[in-house]
Amino acid sequence: MVLPHNLCAHLQNAFRARHQKVVVDHSTQNLGILSILLRSGFVSNLVRGTTDAPHPDQFHNAGEAQRRIWANLKYRDERPVLNHMELVSKPSKRIFLDVSELRLICSGRRAQKVQPLGMGEIAIVRTKDREHEWLEAREALQLRLPGEVICRAR
Numbered sequence: 001m002v003l004p005h006n007l008c009a010h011l012q013n014a015f016r017a018r019h020q021k022v023v024v025d026h027s028t029q030n031l032g033i034l035s036i037l038l039r040s041g042f043v044s045n046l047v048r049g050t051t052d053a054p055h056p057d058q059f060h061n062a063g064e065a066q067r068r069i070w071a072n073l074k075y076r077d078e079r080p081v082l083n084h085m086e087l088v089s090k091p092s093k094r095i096f097l098d099v100s101e102l103r104l105i106c107s108g109r110r111a112q113k114v115q116p117l118g119m120g121e122i123a124i125v126r127t128k129d130r131e132h133e134w135l136e137a138r139e140a141l142q143l144r145l146p147g148e149v150i151c152r153a154r
Contacts, residue, residue: 087150
């Protein structure tokens with residue numbers, strides 16, 4: 001399994017270099033994190049494709065190694081919408097929060113070693129529920145699902 005810090009670093013570098021599109025490997029993890037960024041307004045579009053081009057038709061015919069996710073990056077007034085994206089839970093120190101701790105970070109208080117969420121900031125949570133595996137912290141709180149806080153973005 002590819003670690004989420006690869007995606008965090010890849011997105012930050014693409015925004016800093018002012019790229020319009022970024023291409024990442026196709027995995028459930030990358031698709032889950034990017035779809036949350038899309039719903040939150042940090043990314044403008046997601047398309048499945050191959051290493052050559054963002055074509056959904058070619059995606060289904062391509063081999064596993066050739067499949068990619070193409071994301072259109074979002075800018076406002078020539079500045080990137082995504083300023084910072086960092087890992088919270090690391091392979092050496094996983095951070096699991098229950099519902100009460102998720103409520104704390106969403107309401108502006110600290111829980112364990114996780115700083116509270118600021119204005120316009122999101123935290124991405126991976127839950128044990130197969131239907132809702134990847135959620136934003138506020139969505140996980142509404143569904144009352146505990147989970148591992150993977151990363152945060154602002």
